[in-house]
Each structure stands twice: as structure tokens, then as C-alpha cells.
Amino acid sequence: AQTVTQSQPEMSVQEAETVTLSCTYDTSENNYYLFWYKQPPSRQMILVIRQEAYKQQNATENRFSVNFQKAAKSFSLKISDSQLGDTAMYFCAFRDVSGNTPLVFGKGTRLSVIA
Amino acid sequence: GAGVSQSPSNKVTEKGKDVELRCDPISGHTALYWYRQSLGQGLEFLIYFQGNSAPDKSGLPSDRFSAERTGGSVSTLTIQRTQQEDSAVYLCASSLKWDSLQPQHFGDGTRLSIL
Numbered sequence: 001a002q003t004v005t006q007s008q009p010e011m012s013v014q015e016a017e018t019v020t021l022s023c024t025y026d027t028s029e030n031n032y033y034l035f036w037y038k039q040p041p042s043r044q045m046i047l048v049i050r051q052e053a054y055k056q057q058n059a060t061e062n063r064f065s066v067n068f069q070k071a072a073k074s075f076s077l078k079i080s081d082s083q084l085g086d087t088a089m090y091f092c093a094f095r096d097v098s099g100n101t102p103l104v105f106g107k108g109t110r111l112s113v114i115a
Numbered sequence: 116g117a118g119v120s121q122s123p124s125n126k127v128t129e130k131g132k133d134v135e136l137r138c139d140p141i142s143g144h145t146a147l148y149w150y151r152q153s154l155g156q157g158l159e160f161l162i163y164f165q166g167n168s169a170p171d172k173s174g175l176p177s178d179r180f181s182a183e184r185t186g187g188s189v190s191t192l193t194i195q196r197t198q199q200e201d202s203a204v205y206l207c208a209s210s211l212k213w214d215s216l217q218p219q220h221f222g223d224g225t226r227l228s229i230l
Binding site for chain 2: 004006033035037042043044045046047050052091101102103104105106107108
């Protein structure tokens with residue numbers, strides 16, 4: 001079974017600074033997808049970024065980028081130029097390519113952006 | 116456009132009562148997922164519907180939990196004889212199809228409190 005581990009329960013960052021959230025996972029699959037979701041206080045889960053394991057190039061979405069290290073099974077999220085609106089819970093998630101399994105989530109990291 | 120809609124937003128009920136939680140997925144989305152998020156925890160998969168296929172019920176924690184999806188659209192999650200440990204936020208998500216890379220769009224969840 002796949003597992004996802006987020007080792008930082010809480011983090012804080014000053015506005016306009018850069019912060020990196022850690023995620024590691026365990027799987028015997030060679031091909032899969034990885035995601036970062038953001039959950040603000042409104043509760044709605046919002047997809048931030050996704051990465052296909054067979055792509056070596058790290059995904060980027062504006063201020064958000066990932067550092068995908070397949071051999072180390074690591075998938076960290078970097079937020080540049082942090083904004084107050086980035087304050088939220090961030091969840092790392094894994095899914096195999098078959099689509100026959102649901103997303104497997106980590107326990108989340110609570111990020112606070114401080115003015 | 117309309118997103119995933121869940122009702123009620125909040126539900127408070129007494130231990131031992133039955134509850135029904137509703138999810139309206141995005142129109143045209145064939146895959147529908149239920150997750151449970153307990154306080155301070157990540158998302159726990161409950162059940163997954165894909166088109167007309169038999170649902171994946173592997174995440175349901177006990178036989179008190181059941182779900183159905185009528186006409187391939189609206190889904191209802193039913194918890195019978197509720198217990199205090201059932202208190203959590205129940206999140207519903209839908210995606211365009213089973214393809215793992217398709218993002219899951221989440222509703223705002225139902226916060227269930229068992230007294």
C-alpha cells in the first residue's frame with residue numbers, strides 16, 4: 001500500500017519570502033502521479049500543482065514549484081514570494097496511474113504567512 | 116461554473132441517530148469520491164464511484180457507513196447509528212473521468228458533529 005508522509009505539522013514564513021514544504025511517499029509502482037492540494041479555512045480543497053512521475057522536469061505553476069526526486073521518493077513544494085492568501089493547510093497526495101485507487105493523502109502541513 | 120455542492124454544510128446530531136450527507140458533483144463528471152477528514156488529520160478515503168461500475172467501498176470504516184449514487188450523478192453518504200468518533204468533515208470530490216491525472220474537484224464539505 002502506498003503511504004504519504006508530511007513531516008512538518010506546522011510552518012510559518014514571512015510575507016514575500018520563500019518556503020519549502022516536505023513530502024515523502026512510499027510505493028512499489030514505477031509510474032504514478034503526485035499532487036499538492038491547498039485547503040484554506042473555507043475547507044475547500046484546491047489543486048495547487050501536479051507531477052507525473054515519468055516526467056523528469058519539475059512542475060511549476062506561477063509562484064509554486066516542486067522538487068521531485070523519484071529515487072528518494074520525495075516531492076517537496078516551494079512557494080516563492082509568499083502571500084497572506086497562501087495561509088492554509090497543504091496536503092501532498094499520491095495516486096497510481098491505473099485510476100483504480102483513490103488519492104492517498106499525507107496528514108498535511110499548516111502554513112502561516114506572517115505580514 | 117458550478118462546482119461540487121455538498122449539503123448540509125454543518126450537521127449536529129445525537130449519538131445513535133442516522134444521518135445522510137449529500138453530494139452534487141460537477142455536471143458531466145463520471146467519477147465521485149467521498150473522504151473523511153478528522154480533526155488534525157489528512158483525508159481518509161471512504162468510497163469511490165466510477166460511472167456504472169461497482170463502487171470501491173474499501174475505505175468504509177464499518178457497516179454503519181453506506182453510500183449510493185443515483186443516475187450517475189448525485190450521491191448520498193449514510194451513517195447509521197452514529198458514534199462520537201464519526202465526528203469529522205466529510206468531503207466529496209468529482210473528476211471528469213477515472214484518469215488518474217484528472218484533478219479532483221472538491222466540495223466545501225459537511226462538518227458532522229455527534230453529541
